[in-house]
Amino acid sequence: MEKLTTILSTAIPLPTENVDTDQIIPARFLKATDKQGFGDNLFRDWRFDKEGNINKNFVLNDSRFSGNILIAGNNFGCGSSREHAAWALADYGFKVIISSFFADIFKGNALNNGLLPIQVPEKYLNQLLAKVTEKPSTELAVNLEQQTLKTPVGEIPFEIDPYKKTCLLNGYDDIDFLISKKEKIEAFETVRLSQ
Amino acid sequence: MGKTLFDKVWDAHVVDSVKNGPQVLYIDKHLIHEVTSPQAFQELEERNIPVARPDQIIATADHNTPTINQHLPIQDTLSRKQLQQLTQNCQKNKITLYGLGHKYNGIVHVIAPELGITQPGMTMVCGDSHTSTHGAFGTIAFGIGTSQVAQVFASQCLLIQKPKKMRVTVNGKLRKNVLPKDVILYIISKLGTNAGTGYFCEYAGNVFEEMSMEGRMTVCNMSIEMGARGGIIAPDKTTFNYLRGRKFAPKGDDFDKKVTYWKTLRTDADAVFDIEYTFDASDIEPMITYGTNPGMGIKISESIPEINDATFEKSLAYMGFHKGELLLEKEINYVFIGSCTNARIEDFRVAATYVRGKQKAANVTAWLVPGSQQVAQQIAKEGLQEIFETAGFQLRQPGCSACLAMNDDKIPQGEYCVSTSNRNFEGRQGQGAKTILASPLVAAATAIAGKIVTISEEIEEPQFA
Numbered sequence: 001m002e003k004l005t006t007i008l009s010t011a012i013p014l015p016t017e018n019v020d021t022d023q024i025i026p027a028r029f030l031k032a033t034d035k036q037g038f039g040d041n042l043f044r045d046w047r048f049d050k051e052g053n054i055n056k057n058f059v060l061n062d063s064r065f066s067g068n069i070l071i072a073g074n075n076f077g078c079g080s081s082r083e084h085a086a087w088a089l090a091d092y093g094f095k096v097i098i099s100s101f102f103a104d105i106f107k108g109n110a111l112n113n114g115l116l117p118i119q120v121p122e123k124y125l126n127q128l129l130a131k132v133t134e135k136p137s138t139e140l141a142v143n144l145e146q147q148t149l150k151t152p153v154g155e156i157p158f159e160i161d162p163y164k165k166t167c168l169l170n171g172y173d174d175i176d177f178l179i180s181k182k183e184k185i186e187a188f189e190t191v192r193l194s195q
Numbered sequence: 196m197g198k199t200l201f202d203k204v205w206d207a208h209v210v211d212s213v214k215n216g217p218q219v220l221y222i223d224k225h226l227i228h229e230v231t232s233p234q235a236f237q238e239l240e241e242r243n244i245p246v247a248r249p250d251q252i253i254a255t256a257d258h259n260t261p262t263i264n265q266h267l268p269i270q271d272t273l274s275r276k277q278l279q280q281l282t283q284n285c286q287k288n289k290i291t292l293y294g295l296g297h298k299y300n301g302i303v304h305v306i307a308p309e310l311g312i313t314q315p316g317m318t319m320v321c322g323d324s325h326t327s328t329h330g331a332f333g334t335i336a337f338g339i340g341t342s343q344v345a346q347v348f349a350s351q352c353l354l355i356q357k358p359k360k361m362r363v364t365v366n367g368k369l370r371k372n373v374l375p376k377d378v379i380l381y382i383i384s385k386l387g388t389n390a391g392t393g394y395f396c397e398y399a400g401n402v403f404e405e406m407s408m409e410g411r412m413t414v415c416n417m418s419i420e421m422g423a424r425g426g427i428i429a430p431d432k433t434t435f436n437y438l439r440g441r442k443f444a445p446k447g448d449d450f451d452k453k454v455t456y457w458k459t460l461r462t463d464a465d466a467v468f469d470i471e472y473t474f475d476a477s478d479i480e481p482m483i484t485y486g487t488n489p490g491m492g493i494k495i496s497e498s499i500p501e502i503n504d505a506t507f508e509k510s511l512a513y514m515g516f517h518k519g520e521l522l523l524e525k526e527i528n529y530v531f532i533g534s535c536t537n538a539r540i541e542d543f544r545v546a547a548t549y550v551r552g553k554q555k556a557a558n559v560t561a562w563l564v565p566g567s568q569q570v571a572q573q574i575a576k577e578g579l580q581e582i583f584e585t586a587g588f589q590l591r592q593p594g595c596s597a598c599l600a601m602n603d604d605k606i607p608q609g610e611y612c613v614s615t616s617n618r619n620f621e622g623r624q625g626q627g628a629k630t631i632l633a634s635p636l637v638a639a640a641t642a643i644a645g646k647i648v649t650i651s652e653e654i655e656e657p658q659f660a
């Protein structure tokens with residue numbers, strides 16, 4: 001996993017609430033057996049119409065907006081557990097997603113792929129969405145070490161599980177950690193099986 | 196202070212805890228399927244890590260399989276490759292696979308309970324959010340992402356924060372024609388799609404106590420639709436009777452010994468939940484959804500609420516509905532009875548009880564997709580197949596099918612589909628398809644009428660088997 005420490009970037013606003021993982025990556029693109037290339041089909045049915053024509057009204061197709069931060073409406077990533085959603089966002093180039101609420105499984109999947117979900121209060125989110133929409137060149141600064149998000153609408157702290165923070169800062173993942181627990185796991189199994 | 200059912204099962208599986216961080220949770224059973232496992236196998240292979248406990252993994256092919264001509268080679272190249280990959284991965288790692296055509300094949304959340312793999316007090320995971328289904332047995336079961344599938348492969352454990360605890364109690368007497376699906380759609384319509392985020396939800400009250408195992412599975416299945424990681428119901432006589440004699444259930448004395456333990460798996464009277472909700476059963480009526488998330492549900496006789504909110508309006512625009520509109524009498528051309536929510540034998544019995552002696556409306560295409568080979572067999576054996584086929588329904592072969600429309604079973608652009616599945620997201624059943632979630636009874640009645648109707652006759656306990 002790639003390390004993540006600080007990010008300074010413009011952002012793309014997507015004010016829609018309850019964006020589910022079926023929208024992030026529709027099921028028909030889940031047939032691949034590796035992790036590459038999902039970015040091409042990120043938000044596929046919002047970016048393109050059925051004939052494959054570009055939907056000019058969708059924000060990812062709006063040339064005024066760019067950057068590796070996505071600002072999304074409340075309850076982002078609900079629905080299916082497909083990690084393909086996190087892969088698609090990361091493959092497209094996003095490193096940070098800001099929302100007022102994230103679905104559980106999505107949040108875990110994002111963190112496991114070096115994609116940082118930042119939860120902010122609803123009011124802050126709305127101000128930020130308005131600001132970025134009005135002025136697309138607005139820059140946002142994320143500092144993972146300090147756990148802060150700095151934008152023209154104010155600097156606020158954000159929460160992250162300390163363990164996950166260490167993982168992101170160092171590019172570690174859970175498999176390394178679990179394998180280091182092998183003896184404990186085997187001892188647990190021995191007791192459990194004898195019950 | 197007492198413990199909840201959830202605490203009892205969870206705490207019994209904690210191997211270790213990280214200070215101020217997650218816990219190492221031992222996983223008893225790991226279910227896998229073709230779509231979310233290949234990248235996990237790949238990850239392990241690249242890092243040269245063996246699968247730790249292949250005998251605790253069960254694989255099936257379900258998400259991406261055709262529901263007709265399953266005996267023929269799969270037409271779609273990518274789907275075929277994905278299934279071949281699963282077969283190879285299972286062979287290489289000595290994992291039991293109930294692949295396409297196997298007598299135990301079917302949707303992962305249908306086969307594990309019916310084979311007796313799912314048992315009270317276990318921890319179970321699968322790379323699929325509806326793993327919550329298995330909570331019906333007093334099991335801690337939840338969906339995980341592919342990175343976590345790899346973790347479980349590597350260590351038979353997961354690194355995870357313990358969720359908070361929530362309880363939903365429903366007491367009272369259910370009205371006629373109200374099925375478990377209506378109960379859960381009602382709960383989600385009241386609580387919304389993220390009320391459960393961060394929680395594990397126990398369902399309590401006489402309504403769930405009196406429910407069959409199939410009904411409890413329908414309820415727990417949709418826990419994720421209110422954001423909860425999983426649902427759980429205390430095991431009782433209904434659970435034990437369901438399990439007795441199933442293929443992988445303990446046998447003889449072992450079974451009785453297990454029952455003694457399983458009986459301890461109940462929430463103590465003085466246990467405390469982080470949050471509690473209570474509903475009155477008599478307020479629940481047959482439900483339908485009108486929007487693009489499962490929380491957008493109403494009683495079938497109600498009209499769409501008038502809410503001024505951009506996301507709400509976007510959703511109605513997609514569905515082609517208006518605020519204040521009544522869905523009754525709306526013409527419907529597609530009906531789907533299937534998915535891990537409602538494709539168990541009981542669901543088909545209810546539908547057949549209603550359909551018997553009637554004819555499907557000419558405008559309707561009605562797909563029935565059993566949850567497993569065993570359910571399909573039973574549909575034939577109990578004479579349901581004849582009832583459905585006489586009425587003009589299309590009985591297909593088991594799989595996830597139009598629930599996620601990964602295979603060819605897609606609802607055409609712009610068409611409404613009354614569906615017994617669990618998600619009405621935009622395009623979930625095919626690009627531009629509009630899904631209306633309902634119980635198998637409402638779905639069957641829609642197929643007969645060709646439009647959404649109230650069911651005036653009372654459906655007695657199905658008389659089959």
Ligand code: SF4
Pocket residue numbers: 257258302303304323325534535536594595598599616617
């Ligand atoms: S039937 Fe639908 S919800 Fe259930 S496992 Fe298959 S795709 Fe997922």
